[in-house]
Structures are given as C-alpha cells and as structure tokens.
Amino acid sequence: MNTQIEQGLDVIGVSKIYPSKNGDVFALDEINLHVKPKEFVSLLGTSGCGKSTLLRIICGLEKATQGKIMHCGKELTGPGADRGMVFQAYTLFPWMSVSENIQFGLKQQKINTKNAKEIAAHYIDLVGLRGFEHQHPNSLSGGMRQRVAIARALANNPDILLLDEPFGALDMQTRGVMQELLLDVWQKSPKMILMVTHDIDEAIFLADRVALMSSRPGKIKEILNISLERPRDYHVKTTQKFMEYKAQATELIRTESMKLLKGVQTGA
Numbered sequence: 001m002n003t004q005i006e007q008g009l010d011v012i013g014v015s016k017i018y019p020s021k022n023g024d025v026f027a028l029d030e031i032n033l034h035v036k037p038k039e040f041v042s043l044l045g046t047s048g049c050g051k052s053t054l055l056r057i058i059c060g061l062e063k064a065t066q067g068k069i070m071h072c073g074k075e076l077t078g079p080g081a082d083r084g085m086v087f088q089a090y091t092l093f094p095w096m097s098v099s100e101n102i103q104f105g106l107k108q109q110k111i112n113t114k115n116a117k118e119i120a121a122h123y124i125d126l127v128g129l130r131g132f133e134h135q136h137p138n139s140l141s142g143g144m145r146q147r148v149a150i151a152r153a154l155a156n157n158p159d160i161l162l163l164d165e166p167f168g169a170l171d172m173q174t175r176g177v178m179q180e181l182l183l184d185v186w187q188k189s190p191k192m193i194l195m196v197t198h199d200i201d202e203a204i205f206l207a208d209r210v211a212l213m214s215s216r217p218g219k220i221k222e223i224l225n226i227s228l229e230r231p232r233d234y235h236v237k238t239t240q241k242f243m244e245y246k247a248q249a250t251e252l253i254r255t256e257s258m259k260l261l262k263g264v265q266t267g268a
C-alpha cells in the first residue's frame, strides 16, 4: 500500500458546470491538485476563474459535476468537521460575543461549556484578542472580526482550513498585519491551508506553493514552489527572490486577464 498517496488532500479531475437558463457556465475544467498535510497553498487567478467554486467543492458546500475530493484516502461527499472555512464577508453571529461565536461549533460537537470556554480562550489569545472576548462583532473593526472568524474555524481543530479572500474587505495596512498574524497562527498551530486571493503579494508571502489558475473555465496552469525561508516577515517582500516569483505570477495572471478581456475561449 502506498501511504504517501493517502496523506493530505487530493482534488481529482474536478470539473464544475453551473446550469443556467442563459446557457451553462463552465466554471472548472479538470482540476487536479495534491496538498500535503500542514501545507499552505494559495489559489490565484482572474476574477470568475472558479477559485471560490473549487474551495466550496472541497468544503462540501457545492457538488462537483465530475471528479472527486479525497482526504487521507477517503472520499469527501459533504461538509465535515475536518474542514473549516472563512469567507470574505463577515459571517459572525451578531448577537453573540466573541467568545460565544468561537464556542459555537464546539457546542455543536457537544463539548461541555467549561472546555469550550477554555478552547475559545486559547484561540482568542492566539489571534491577539484577549480583552475583547465579551464584545459583540458590531463593536469590532473588520480586521478584528476576521480574527474572530479565523479563531472560530481553528477552534474546531479542522485538518484543513479553507480561506476564501479572508482579507479582501480590509484596508492595505490591516491586510498586511493580518497576513503576518495568519503566518504566526499557522506556525504555532500548523494545518493544511488553502487560501483564495486576488493579491499576488499575499499569495506568495504566505504560501509554500501558489497554484495559478487560467481564466474561466478554471484550470491549474502552473504551480510556483515558493522557497522563501520561514519564518517570514514583511521584509521578505522586498527581496530579489520574492520579486522574481511576483514577476512570474504577474505575467501569467496578466496573460489570462487579457484573454478574458478579449473574450478568448481558454482551456478547450
């Protein structure tokens, strides 16, 4: 038995067609991707190339038209506690405090209140929100709300964290700080992360590998192995090596954006 193949996540031949009365939307075309346990992979591509669709299929919120998702050798057929997802839009319960939001999933899993509070406190510390545990989301900044959302996803201890543009609504400075915080959290509590982003710098800065997607229907065009040293801080963004990765990614994204603009069919 080859145990190597059973480790991690496998996206196998995944295609997605959304039926629509104005004609079918061919969103994803035969995506194949293997992600190792504790690996950080960014998904980068032009708008509408199917990044969120792929994440939603992995999460079990959407069904693939063709192909399958395997995790540690088992096919995933719906949502499960082994995966946690954070969206761009703030998805906290407004009537619950920070701590109650983080405890929510734990209580669903019938973890007793004392343990749930302790676990929540641990993740509140990890994302630097000690002192805010009793506040409600509407009294927090966007960055703080996303920290709660990340803590909430992590508190359930998923094997896989799926992040769909989690910093997309934040200003540039907050975004930079959140990237460093995410790296810190990931280093202290390593798990597989798949993150969708439009931001080339962000994709490179965070990831072990960047999967570059073609314009719709999304295919994986190229995978960049990011061999920047870890731990990383923002200084790495000014290094020659970083610039080289950025140039490579920019070239491909630009080519795909031009195809999109010219309405050229790709991936056929």
Ligand SMILES: Nc1ncnc2c1ncn2[C@@H]1O[C@H](COP(=O)(O)OP(=O)(O)OP(=O)(O)O)[C@@H](O)[C@H]1O
Pocket (backbone or CB within 6 Å): 018, 019, 020, 025, 027, 045, 046, 047, 048, 049, 050, 051, 052, 053, 054, 198, 216
């Ligand atoms: N529920 C749906 N029904 C019909 N079409 C859909 C649905 N969801 C997504 N699509 C279409 O599928 C394609 C891929 O969408 P998706 O949101 O996955 O792309 P994306 O790369 O995440 O886009 P963006 O970067 O703009 O968020 C788009 O053309 C979109 O309009």
